[in-house]
Amino acid sequence: MLVESIMTKNIQTLPPDATIAEALQLLQQHHIRHIPITNEKNHVIGIVSDRDIRDASPSVFSKAAVQSELQHELQSIMSQPVITIHPLDFVEEIASIFYEKEFACLPVVSNNELIGIVTEKDMLHTLIQLTGTNVQSSHIELKVPHRPGILPEVTAIFGKHKTNITSVLVYPYHDDPNYKILVFRIQTMNPVPVIEDLRKAGYELLWPNHMAGPTR
Template structure:
């Protein structure tokens, strides 16, 4: 899945010379957490978060606060430089950027101009969709040897039972280089016959681990 499929557009934006009070109003009006800051050519020069604004905004609970800070430019509190991504980047790469840099959003640029924004919420929602968990289904986790042909064999067993697969993904088993976990989400609320058959073919089903089925 590509970034252009999940990004928000058009996006709210500000220039470096706009005031902090304007940023506060936009965050509240649009119920958003981040605002890209762009120059006159629409190139991203910074990013402003609700936390940046909140930290700079005087508390109504404390007397003698300096409310003049709201008249300062957003450039005084924005984060710069900014990591950006391209609309044709893969969302898996974006997830890695979020994790490695501990950030919660990335502006999306094309030809160096802002075209959208992706937040961690956008990314998480799409990753949930990719797992198929939003559909009525059952999940099966199978420990398999890490070798060619295993995944087609497992999916063929599922297909021969006329069961549709909502999603499939593979991840390493602990720190092993010789074993993998195949996670299947199948469109049935009774996975027990399929689990039994997988075990009869010699596969170790680690979830759900139902006592009494064939080993």
């Protein structure tokens, strides 16, 4: 999945000489948490967050200082330089930037111009879509040998039951390189026949690991 498919294109920006008061108004008006700071060429030169604005705003108990402090320019509080991403970057790869840098948003830049923004919320929504938890489905986890051809072998069992697979994830099995965990979400009213056949094929079910087949 590419960044361009999840980024927000309607971006609220401000120039570096805009005031804290203007930024505060923009945050409240559009219910956003980050404002990219751009120059006249639409190049990203900084970014401010709602926390930056809150920290720079005067206390409600200091009424005399309110007006003067709110007139400070954003270039005095913005974060810079700004790490940016490209619309053709893979979402799975930029997730590591969010994690390692503990960022809450990343501006999207093409030809040095700002064209979008990706936030933590966008990433979480994408994770929900990738894992298939946004649709009604049954969850199955298998421990399988880590060898070529294992995935089509397992999915053939789902195909035998004409079961629609909504998502497939592959995880390492602890620190053992000889095994992998396959996580499936399937659309079926009754997953028991599929589960029974997976067991018969010799696969170890991690979830559901308690479901027994019907008594005979």
